[in-house]
Every structure is written in structure tokens, then in C-alpha cells.
Amino acid sequence: MDMFSEYSQLMQANEKLRSQNEYQSGIELLIEHESVFPDKKYEILFNQLINSMLDENHENALDIHERIVNDGMCTVVNWELFDPIRDNSRFKDVLEKSDKIRQSLQHNASQEVELYFPENYETHKAYPLFIALHGDTNDLEAFKVKWPAKYTTDLGYITLYIQSSQVICTNGYGWVPDFAITNSEISKAVSAVISEYLIDESNVVIGGFSGGAIAAIEVAMSNSVNVSGVIGLCPSIKPPSLTSSSLKNCKENNKKFVIFAGEKDGPDSVEMEIVGCLQSEQVLCRSHINPNIGHAYPADFKAQLSDAIDWIQSL
Incomplete structure (x- = not known):
């Protein structure tokens, strides 16, 4: 072995x-x-x-x-x-x-944040912001192995990692237990970054895996952070703010969503239900089913993430 x-x-x-x-x-x-x-x-x-x-x-x-x-x-x-x-x-x-x-x-738990900057970062220039959210049962250390900051800093984004304060297990935190706390913590973390650094607030993208993907959709729907795009990898439950009125608001504000699912999650997966909700209200949305995997990162995740961001940035 x-x-x-x-x-x-x-x-x-x-x-x-x-x-x-x-x-x-x-x-x-x-x-x-x-x-x-x-x-x-x-x-x-x-x-x-x-x-x-x-x-x-x-x-x-x-x-x-x-x-x-x-x-x-x-x-x-x-x-x-x-x-x-x-x-x-x-x-x-x-x-x-x-x-x-x-x-x-x-x-003894508290929220943690980490901030990463593009190469040759200039303090006088406004940069887009990418908010990266770990999956439930992860911490930042484990999350960054799968979703490295370089994936988005190389695309010119200041990248904000946020670790929830909500304990799920030993060495693991989550967003799903209490969405009120989730919205509040993410909003405060983003506001702190915007107050300290020059951010292009027309280009704020939020993304995450599993519980982080659910939280990203929740934040966009509740508008606790004004985002232009959402990238959700395996959001396995519908967040509470996914309502008809919030979907209409997303459409009116041209928010874009990219949802990824694993083939082994099946054609009736929650991920595809979320896509159906977005499409029903004509919210700008793309989806992709990754073959031969279930609730997991695809081998070419870096390329898929880059393509998703390119589409969100497009007019």
C-alpha cells in the first residue's frame, strides 16, 4: 500500500x-x-x-x-x-x-479571515473582490488546499477567505447551522475589506463549495452583500432566502449564477433544483454537471472556475 x-x-x-x-x-x-x-x-x-x-x-x-x-x-x-x-x-x-x-x-470560536492580493498589487488602484467560502466541516487550512487563492488572484481579484465561527465538528466550521449568523459575519467581513482597500464594488463575486456554496447563494439572495456573481460548487440544500421575490431582485440587478454539480448526485439533485429556480425567474445562470464524481471538486476545477468568472465578468 x-x-x-x-x-x-x-x-x-x-x-x-x-x-x-x-x-x-x-x-x-x-x-x-x-x-x-x-x-x-x-x-x-x-x-x-x-x-x-x-x-x-x-x-x-x-x-x-x-x-x-x-x-x-x-x-x-x-x-x-x-x-x-x-x-x-x-x-x-x-x-x-x-x-x-x-x-x-x-x-472559544470566532470568525477568521484571510486576504490575498494579486501580484504587483497597487494601493491606488481599485480591484475586484472574490469572496471564498469553505464547505461545512472544513476550516480555512483545508479549504485553501482545494480552492487556492492563486486561482482568483491570478485573475486580478483581491481574494477574501472567511471562516465561519459556527463549530460543526473538531477542526471544522459551517455556514448552514444559522443563516442569520452567516449573513452577518460575511457582511461584516466584506464591509471591513471595502472600508480599508480600494474595491471595484461593481465586480464582487462570491463562491464556495458545499455549505460555502449554499452560503454564497444565501448572501446573494438576501443581499447582505451586493455581489455581481455567484459560483456554487455542490450546493446541496436550498438556502432560506431562495424565494420568488429574491429571485426577481437578482434578475433586476443582473446577478449571475454558475452552479456546478456532480454526475453521481443524479439528475434530480438539489443543485439542479436550484438551477431550475433561477431559470424559472429568468435569472442569468449557467450550470455544469461534472462527470464521474459526486459531491466533490472536479479535477479541472481551476479551469472551470476561471471560465465561470469570465462569464460573470462578460456583458
Whole structure:
């Protein structure tokens, strides 16, 4: 079995095995690397947990859940993936323990932001702004591996990363638990950047993966930040502000949306439902289904992101 020196390589290998339905091989690979990446203990265990559930090995999944909370970590418990074990008494105990740990972590949690500038940045020049939002259960460190700032700074955008203050799990934060907090935090972070730097406010684009994609759509619909475009990679639920009136407002203000989904999410995926909502009100929208993957980044994501931004910038 291959051993990896970089955590990102391990995750890519596991994702590949998962896409091939080789769940047990993925679990074995992750177990082999527990001692290699001790600072990624939760992430490695959680990926074993996902593989176990996908493999319908519920007993092993419960064992991993218990190991996580007994080692003082909180974990994700509200995903539909865990519905088959939700009524199990062992899972209920995990839920209770995990929530207590999460509350303790939440007490000390706060929003984090990072700002990146195009090469040869000039302080007297107004730049477009790209707002990048991590997926739920991620932090900025993990997110930037998949969605590097260079992807947008190379296109001339000042790039703002925002990490939610809402704790989802150990080392993981999210936008979906409370959209009021989400709108407020993103609005404040963007306002702070606009007040300190010269920003072309006619060219503010927001994008994200999974929970970050949901949050990006929510922000555009609620108008908590005035954006010209939205790029959503795998937004798996409809945000609450996705209403007929907000869609009409987006149309009137010529906001553009690019929605990506994975082929394995199916033709009736929530992503395509969102596209249908946008199209029903004639909101400017493009969509793309990435073949052979599900809820994941496509291999050519950099090129797809660049194309999406080019279209948003076009008249």
C-alpha cells in the first residue's frame, strides 16, 4: 500500500477509492496513515466513518463514532448519511457526548479571515473582490488546499477567505447551522475589506463549495452583500432566502449564477433544483454537471472556475 508524505495526497487517494466504491480499501489506507498525520486524527477518522456508512458497515461506523467522542472530539451527526443508525442507542449516546464537546469548542470560536492580493498589487488602484467560502466541516487550512487563492488572484481579484465561527465538528466550521449568523459575519467581513482597500464594488463575486456554496447563494439572495456573481460548487440544500421575490431582485440587478454539480448526485439533485429556480425567474445562470464524481471538486476545477468568472465578468 502506498504511503503518502502529504495529507492532501492521502485525501485524494481516498477520494479516488471512494469514487470507485472501494470503501474498505479507503478505510485501510486511512488507518495506515493515522500515525503519519497525528494532527489530522479527526479528519482521518471521519473519512473512515464516511466510507463505513457508504459501505453499509454500520457497526464499524458506530465504533468510529464512539472512538471520536471518547477521544474528546466532536463529530458531524446530522447528515442524512447517518439516518440508518440514527435510532441506535449507541448513536444517541454519541450525539449527546458530541454536542457537549461542540458547545465547549463553540465558546472559544470566532470568525477568521484571510486576504490575498494579486501580484504587483497597487494601493491606488481599485480591484475586484472574490469572496471564498469553505464547505461545512472544513476550516480555512483545508479549504485553501482545494480552492487556492492563486486561482482568483491570478485573475486580478483581491481574494477574501472567511471562516465561519459556527463549530460543526473538531477542526471544522459551517455556514448552514444559522443563516442569520452567516449573513452577518460575511457582511461584516466584506464591509471591513471595502472600508480599508480600494474595491471595484461593481465586480464582487462570491463562491464556495458545499455549505460555502449554499452560503454564497444565501448572501446573494438576501443581499447582505451586493455581489455581481455567484459560483456554487455542490450546493446541496436550498438556502432560506431562495424565494420568488429574491429571485426577481437578482434578475433586476443582473446577478449571475454558475452552479456546478456532480454526475453521481443524479439528475434530480438539489443543485439542479436550484438551477431550475433561477431559470424559472429568468435569472442569468449557467450550470455544469461534472462527470464521474459526486459531491466533490472536479479535477479541472481551476479551469472551470476561471471560465465561470469570465462569464460573470462578460456583458
